[in-house]
Amino acid sequence: MNKENEPQNLSDSIASKIKRGQIKMRPKAYFIAKLAILLIGMSILTVVTLFLVSFILFSIRQSGLLFLPNFGFPGMKILILSLPWLLILGVIALVITSEVFAKHFSFVYRQPMLYSFLAIIIFAILGGVALDFTPFHANLLTSARNGKLPIAGPFYREMGSPKMKNAFYGSIFEITNSGFKINTPQSDELNIVVGPKTKNMDSDLEVGDSVLILGKKINLDIEASDIKKVEETHGFLPGPKFPNRPTIKDFPGSLRRP
Amino acid sequence: MEQNWQKKSDEDLARQVQNGNTQLFGLIVDRYETKIGRYAKKFVYDQDDIKDVLQEIFIKAYVNIKSFDTARKLSPWIYRIAHNELVNTLRKKKKNTLPLFNLDTFLPRGFSENEINKENDHRDVKQMINTCLAALEPKYKEPTILYYLDELSYSEISEILQIPISTVGVRIKRAREKMQKAYLTQKKYEQGK
Numbered sequence: 001m002n003k004e005n006e007p008q009n010l011s012d013s014i015a016s017k018i019k020r021g022q023i024k025m026r027p028k029a030y031f032i033a034k035l036a037i038l039l040i041g042m043s044i045l046t047v048v049t050l051f052l053v054s055f056i057l058f059s060i061r062q063s064g065l066l067f068l069p070n071f072g073f074p075g076m077k078i079l080i081l082s083l084p085w086l087l088i089l090g091v092i093a094l095v096i097t098s099e100v101f102a103k104h105f106s107f108v109y110r111q112p113m114l115y116s117f118l119a120i121i122i123f124a125i126l127g128g129v130a131l132d133f134t135p136f137h138a139n140l141l142t143s144a145r146n147g148k149l150p151i152a153g154p155f156y157r158e159m160g161s162p163k164m165k166n167a168f169y170g171s172i173f174e175i176t177n178s179g180f181k182i183n184t185p186q187s188d189e190l191n192i193v194v195g196p197k198t199k200n201m202d203s204d205l206e207v208g209d210s211v212l213i214l215g216k217k218i219n220l221d222i223e224a225s226d227i228k229k230v231e232e233t234h235g236f237l238p239g240p241k242f243p244n245r246p247t248i249k250d251f252p253g254s255l256r257r258p
Numbered sequence: 259m260e261q262n263w264q265k266k267s268d269e270d271l272a273r274q275v276q277n278g279n280t281q282l283f284g285l286i287v288d289r290y291e292t293k294i295g296r297y298a299k300k301f302v303y304d305q306d307d308i309k310d311v312l313q314e315i316f317i318k319a320y321v322n323i324k325s326f327d328t329a330r331k332l333s334p335w336i337y338r339i340a341h342n343e344l345v346n347t348l349r350k351k352k353k354n355t356l357p358l359f360n361l362d363t364f365l366p367r368g369f370s371e372n373e374i375n376k377e378n379d380h381r382d383v384k385q386m387i388n389t390c391l392a393a394l395e396p397k398y399k400e401p402t403i404l405y406y407l408d409e410l411s412y413s414e415i416s417e418i419l420q421i422p423i424s425t426v427g428v429r430i431k432r433a434r435e436k437m438q439k440a441y442l443t444q445k446k447y448e449q450g451k
């Protein structure tokens with residue numbers, strides 16, 4: 001049809017295009033599939049968000065970061081520097097993406113965004129805490145360390161118990177003449193040197209105690225400046241203890257005060 | 259036959275189109291062409307552009323009609339398509355665009371449609387709209403047109419713009435204040451001449 005023959009009226013013009021098959025209705029299945037993709041996408045986002053939030057909580061607990069505020073300002077500084085920021089940024093990105101997805105629903109966009117943001121954040125935190133209560137991450141970390149977790153293994157080994165900057169967390173397994181040795185959550189053995197630079201130290205340390213140490217690493221030795229005994233059930237929430245933790249039964253004996 | 263359909267509601271017509279009675283889509287176009295055209299003219303000024311935008315809006319409405327829930331009202335659904343099309347057109351032309359996100363949708367605000375005296379308010383503002391609409395930013399202009407010219411409710415405007423109902427109220431209130439200011443300035447200028 002040339003331009004001269006085209007109808008001038010808009011409804012006639014559209015009717016003519018419909019008649020000629022130039023425009024076609026999308027089938028209902030198309031919209032159902034679109035909604036299904038949206039819901040699947042939201043479900044995946046929810047699972048990944050809950051996984052990451054619970055993993056962050058687990059790794060914070062696992063690494064002993066939660067106990068750093070006990071050391072006052074220097075501890076807080078190390079805590080801020082050692083937080084798994086990459087994972088935290090990932091969670092923030094997921095929360096924003098979840099908000100974008102949720103905005104497709106009228107019950108979300110009809111309310112101020114603050115409400116939906118808060119709802120997503122509260123759900124992510126509560127869900128993450130609930131998942132952290134289970135032995136899920138501890139089991140996966142154990143599998144990763146035993147080489148039985150092929151895909152997520154490197155992620156768990158690397159991020160599962162992150163190292164802190166100038167702070168060390170572990171369980172005492174041997175008393176030495178210069179101090180003591182600890183087993184870290186990363187399964188490393190560290191030699192803690194208690195000397196003139198050690199300003200503060202709890203007096204009742206024994207084999208099997210969990211300790212947090214501030215100090216500098218020189219080769220394989222840690223020159224401790226502060227040593228604090230920590231209760232693993234103390235802090236944010238009790239959870240599964242880190243694997244391979246030695247107990248007093250494994251290392252009988254008592255710690256001599258230096 | 260057509261006489262009967264003329265009396266049917268928009269939603270009934272949409273249901274018929276969904277079920278294959280496609281020639282009835284022309285009736286929907288007839289019912290909305292003027293309204294949507296008036297709405298589009300407040301943002302797009304070139305006559306050919308307006309024609310193209312209108313055509314595109316109704317083609318999209320036809321293509322996607324099976325996504326329309328006939329239990330709801332048709333007008334917000336068509337206006338939503340028009341809003342999206344206008345956003346795209348203005349973006350292509352790099353004109354002062356309709357915002358995708360605004361901070362005023364973030365915080366809760368207490369505002370309800372019952373707070374204003376509808377009759378007096380509509381009469382006063384309609385007078386101002388003719389002379390002062392250009393003084394408004396697109397984010398204020400859009401709900402003002404939909405509320406005062408197209409006479410849609412806050413709830414319907416919220417559905418079209420996909421923003422909270424309270425934000426619709428706040429934007430309309432601010433638009434009214436801005437137009438009042440512009441109107442008074444213009445009157446003073448005219449009196450001074």
